[in-house]
Amino acid sequence: MLLKNQKEDTTDYTKDWPARYYDIPTGALRREHLKRAKAEGFAVPADSYREMLCERRFFSEKKDGTVDGFFRAWTMIKASAAAGVSFFQKKRQKKELLTYMKDLCLSPDDLLPESADAVLIEEWQDFARGLISSCTGSKAYCSTLFGFVPIKDAKVAEKLAAEILLVTRDYPALFDLADEFAPFRKVMTDSFCQMIENGETYLQA
Numbered sequence: 001m002l003l004k005n006q007k008e009d010t011t012d013y014t015k016d017w018p019a020r021y022y023d024i025p026t027g028a029l030r031r032e033h034l035k036r037a038k039a040e041g042f043a044v045p046a047d048s049y050r051e052m053l054c055e056r057r058f059f060s061e062k063k064d065g066t067v068d069g070f071f072r073a074w075t076m077i078k079a080s081a082a083a084g085v086s087f088f089q090k091k092r093q094k095k096e097l098l099t100y101m102k103d104l105c106l107s108p109d110d111l112l113p114e115s116a117d118a119v120l121i122e123e124w125q126d127f128a129r130g131l132i133s134s135c136t137g138s139k140a141y142c143s144t145l146f147g148f149v150p151i152k153d154a155k156v157a158e159k160l161a162a163e164i165l166l167v168t169r170d171y172p173a174l175f176d177l178a179d180e181f182a183p184f185r186k187v188m189t190d191s192f193c194q195m196i197e198n199g200e201t202y203l204q205a
Contacts, residue, residue, distance in 0.1 A: 017042050021050065022126040027058025028065030049112075049119040056105065057123065070127040073103035074167060081171035094175045101177070106184055124184055128191035135160050136196075161202035164188045 013020045013033055024030045034051045037043040058065045077100050085093055101107045105120055112120060136156060168185035172178045193199035 014040075014042065018044060018047065018050070022122065026065055027054055027063075027068070030054050031059070031065060046119050049116040052116070053105070053119060053123050060103075068127070068130075069103045070123075071131065073100040074127075074131065076100055077167045077171060078163060081166050085174050090175075094177075097172065097175055097177065101180065104184060106180055108180055121183075121187060124187040125191060128188050129195070132160065132192060132195050157196050157199070157202045160196075161192060161199070164192060165203065 011020075011023070013024050013029075014037065017037055021030065021033070024033055031051070031054055034043070034047055034054060037047055057069045058067065060069060063069065077097065080093060080096065098107060102110055105112060105123075164185075168181045168188055169178050172181045189203055192203065196202065
C-alpha cells in the first residue's frame with residue numbers, strides 16, 4: 001500500500017527567531033530560513049555561524065541538504081570500530097577517522113573561531129537529540145533477531161550508552177585521539193543523561 005504524499009511543512013519557524021531553528025527538520029529548509037532571516041532583516045549575529053555549520057553539515061561533499069554529515073560520520077566510525085583495528089591497516093584507519101572528525105567539526109587542523117563554539121555545541125546537541133530519539137524509537141534498534149524480539153528498555157539504554165562511548169572515546173583512543181573527541185563526547189553523554197532515565201548509571205564503563 002502506497003503512503004499518501006506528505007503535506008508541505010508550513011510551520012512558521014521564524015517566530016521568535018532563532019528559538020525554533022533546530023526544530024526545522026532538514027538542512028535544505030534550515031538554509032532557506034537562514035537566507036530569509038538575512039533578507040528580511042531579522043537575522044542575529046550567530047546566524048553567520050549557523051549558516052557556515054549548516055553548509056558543512058548538510059551540503060559539503062555534494063550533499064543536497066537531505067543527508068546529515070554528522071550522522072554519516074557517526075555511522076562510519078561505529079562501523080569501523082565494529083570491524084576492529086588491524087595492525088597493517090591502522091594508518092589507513094586513522095586517516096579515515098581524521099576525515100570523520102572533520103565531518104564532525106573536530107579536526108585539529110580545521111579549527112573554527114572560538115566565537116563559533118557555542119553554535120557548534122548547539123549543532124552537536126541537535127544531532128545528539130535526534131540520534132537518541134531515533135534509536136530509542138526504532139523497532140529495529142530496540143530488537144534482536146531481525147527485529148522480532150524486543151529488547152527491554154534497560155538493555156536499549158546500555159546498548160546506546162556503549163555505542164556513545166565506543167564512538168567518542170574507546171575507538172578514538174586506539175589512535176590517541178580521545179582528547180580531540182572530548183568536547184563532542186561531553187555533549188553526547190550530557191544529552192544522553194538528560195533524555196534517558198538514570199542515564200548516568202549506563203555510562204559508568
